[in-house]
Amino acid sequence: MNKIIKYVLLDIVKSKIVIAYTLFLLLLSIGLFTLGGSADKGILSLLNLVLLTVPLISIVFATTHFYNSYEFMELLVAQPINRKKIFLSEYLGVAFSLSGAFILGVGVPVLLFGGGLTGLYLLLTGVFITFIFVGMAFLASVSTRDKAKGIGIALLLWFYFALIYDGLVLFILYVFADYPLEYATLAMTALNPIDLGRIIVLLNLDVSALMGYTGALYKSIFGSLLGVGAAFGLLLLWVLLPVLSSRRIFSRRDL
Numbered sequence: 001m002n003k004i005i006k007y008v009l010l011d012i013v014k015s016k017i018v019i020a021y022t023l024f025l026l027l028l029s030i031g032l033f034t035l036g037g038s039a040d041k042g043i044l045s046l047l048n049l050v051l052l053t054v055p056l057i058s059i060v061f062a063t064t065h066f067y068n069s070y071e072f073m074e075l076l077v078a079q080p081i082n083r084k085k086i087f088l089s090e091y092l093g094v095a096f097s098l099s100g101a102f103i104l105g106v107g108v109p110v111l112l113f114g115g116g117l118t119g120l121y122l123l124l125t126g127v128f129i130t131f132i133f134v135g136m137a138f139l140a141s142v143s144t145r146d147k148a149k150g151i152g153i154a155l156l157l158w159f160y161f162a163l164i165y166d167g168l169v170l171f172i173l174y175v176f177a178d179y180p181l182e183y184a185t186l187a188m189t190a191l192n193p194i195d196l197g198r199i200i201v202l203l204n205l206d207v208s209a210l211m212g213y214t215g216a217l218y219k220s221i222f223g224s225l226l227g228v229g230a231a232f233g234l235l236l237l238w239v240l241l242p243v244l245s246s247r248r249i250f251s252r253r254d255l
Contacts, residue, residue, distance in 0.1 A: 004086065005096070017061060018098070018101050021057055021061075024105070026105040026108065028105075029110070040205055042109075043122055044205060046122065047122060050129075051194050055161065058130045059133040060137075062095075062138060063138075066094075067147040069090060083250060087138075088247065091134065091135065091243060099130045102123075102127065102130055103126075103127065106122070122201050128239065129194065129197055133157075133158065135239060136158075139249075141154070142246045142250045143249065196235060199231070
């Protein structure tokens, strides 16, 4: 399994796309920190961009890689190697390489400009988001052998979590504005990893003061170390759900 992960990592690291992705994040991060004037403003600007671009690039790249590696996986399946190990090796290879690119591209500017604990939360959130959307990409890929259809499903997943979900939440809050929805809003936040990551970083920036009673509720729950640990625990659950589901499908289907 370790040899397969190493092979996948070396293959992806040589990719011009991953190198371009790293440089894009690096230049963008330095630019936002420079223009922001302070570390907190730079992190706030970077957060909004990270929560859109990182999931998109992760899910598109991982889906494309899965289909391009189909013949390689067929060759491995023909060997006396457990299918689950093959799948996890492919997944970890892609997730580690994209996470490494993210850490280099964003982590170096965060350290240089003094991001502190908030910067650490931003990095952890970005890594979790990468693992989550790589898992979703693999789930979309194992669901169909049609590459175009698989990429389409992956893009729909990104579109839903990045854009549509927030619109649905706002619609629900508007329709039921006369009812106390603070705890319902908290539950709906947990159902979207992007929103959950955003809340973790924003609360550490004390932006919750601008969010009214709901922000105070978020602060009371996620403001402590125990609350932050619970939030990252939910993100870990978001990592496991698509990975375990797609691994189950992969181990049973005909290649």
